[in-house]
Every structure is written in structure tokens, then in C-alpha cells.
Amino acid sequence: xxxxxxxxxxxxxQEAETVTLSCTYDTSESDYYLFWYxxxxxxxxxxxxxxxxxxxxxxxxxxxxxxxQKAAKxxxxxxxxxxxxxxxxxxxxxxxxxxGGKLIFGQGTELSxxx
Amino acid sequence: xxxxxxxxKFRILKIGQSMTLQCTQDMNHNYMYWYRQDPGMGLxxxxxxxxxxxxxxxxxxxxxxxxxxxxxxxxxxxxLAAPSQTSVYFCASRRQGNQPQHFGDGTRLSxx
Numbered sequence: 001x002x003x004x005x006x007x008x009x010x011x012x013x014q015e016a017e018t019v020t021l022s023c024t025y026d027t028s029e030s031d032y033y034l035f036w037y038x039x040x041x042x043x044x045x046x047x048x049x050x051x052x053x054x055x056x057x058x059x060x061x062x063x064x065x066x067x068x069q070k071a072a073k074x075x076x077x078x079x080x081x082x083x084x085x086x087x088x089x090x091x092x093x094x095x096x097x098x099x100g101g102k103l104i105f106g107q108g109t110e111l112s113x114x115x
Numbered sequence: 116x117x118x119x120x121x122x123x124k125f126r127i128l129k130i131g132q133s134m135t136l137q138c139t140q141d142m143n144h145n146y147m148y149w150y151r152q153d154p155g156m157g158l159x160x161x162x163x164x165x166x167x168x169x170x171x172x173x174x175x176x177x178x179x180x181x182x183x184x185x186x187x188x189x190x191x192x193x194x195l196a197a198p199s200q201t202s203v204y205f206c207a208s209r210r211q212g213n214q215p216q217h218f219g220d221g222t223r224l225s226x227x
Contacts, residue, residue: 035215043203045218052213091157100165101146102173103216105157
């Protein structure tokens with residue numbers, strides 16, 4: 001069965017610095033998608049970035065980028081120039097290519113940003 | 116577009132009561148999902164639907180039922196509520212293809 005593991009329950013970063021959140025997953029499939037979602041205290045689920053497994057190039061969205069290592073089944077999120085508004089719970093998620101495209105979530109990493 | 120709308124936002128139930136959590140989307144998405152999020156945890160899939168009239172179980176379906184009679188609506192039914200069902204429930208939908216899921220704002224449900 002597919003699993004997603006986030007080994008860092010909490011992380012802290014100084015404002016304007018860079019932080020990397022880790023995520024590993026287990027799957028026997030070759031086609032799938034990976035996502036990072038942000039959940040602020042308002043509990044909204046906000047899409048941060050996504051990666052298609054067939055693409056070798058790492059996805060980038062402004063200050064957010066990923067390091068996707070398919071063979072190692074690793075999908076880390078890098079946040080550059082951290083801002084106070086980045087403080088939130090971050091979830092890594094695996095999406096099946098088939099099976100209705102359902103998501104499997106990791107346990108989450110709570111990121112705090114110090115001014 | 117309102118996106119994905121969930122009602123109610125909060126609800127307190129007594130053990131053994133039943134209720135329906137409503138979810139509707141106005142984006143004409145084929146795929147819809149129900150997740151639950153327990154404190155300090157990630158979301159877990161309860162049920163999903165790939166189109167009107169088609170539903171399937173997720174990771175944690177016990178104690179829940181769903182129906183999908185229209186594209187827009189995907190209600191989640193709790194029968195005989197139990198304290199273990201205290202959680203935040205999220206509904207989501209997406210378009211076909213590689214599009215991401217759009218989430219509602221969640222329903223916080225407490226069963227006492």
C-alpha cells in the first residue's frame with residue numbers, strides 16, 4: 001500500500017531564510033503525482049506546488065521549489081526567503097494516477113517563522 | 116464561482132444520533148472526495164466518487180455512507196454517531212486529468 005512519511009513534526013526558520021521540509025513515500029507504481037499543501041490556522045487546504053512523476057524537472061512556484069528524487073522516493077519542499085505568512089502546517093500528498101486520483105497524505109510538518 | 120461549499124461549519128452531536136454533511140461544488144467537476152482530519156494528523160480518505168452514480172470506499176469508510184445523484188452534490192451520512200468520529204471533515208473536487216483537488220473549508224464535528 002502507498003504510504004507517505006514526513007519525518008519532521010516541527011520545523012522553525014528565521015524570516016528571510018530558507019527551510020527544507022522532507023517527505024518520502026512508498027509506491028510500486030511508475031505514474032503518479034505529488035503535492036505539497038499548506039494548512040494555516042484557518043484550516044483551509046491550500047495547494048502550494050505539484051509534481052508529475054514522469055517529469056524529471058523539479059517544479060517551482062515563486063519562492064517554493066521541490067527536490068524530486070524518483071528513485072529514492074523523496075519529495076522535499078524548499079521555501080526561500082521565508083515570510084511570516086508561511087507559518088502553517090504543511091502536508092505532503094501522493095496522488096494515484098488511476099483509482100479516482102485519490103490522495104494519501106503524510107502526517108504533516110508544522111512550520112514556524114521567527115521574525 | 117463559490118468553489119466547494121460545505122455545510123454546516125460546526126456541529127455537535129450526541130452519541131447515536133445521525134446527520135448528513137453537505138458538500139456541493141459549482142465547477143462541474145466529475146471527481147469528488149470526503150476526507151477526515153483528526154487532531155495533529157493528515158487527511159484520510161473516507162469515500163470518493165468519479166461521477167454521478169458512482170462511489171467507492173477510501174481508507175476509513177466504516178460508519179459512513181455517501182451518495183452521488185448529481186454532479187454537484189456529494190453528501191456524507193453518519194449513522195449512529197460515535198465519539199471516534201469526532202474530527203474535521205473536508206470535501207474536495209477536481210476536474211479530469213492532472214488537475215489538483217479543490218478543498219472546501221471543512222466541517223468541525225464533535226460527538227459527545
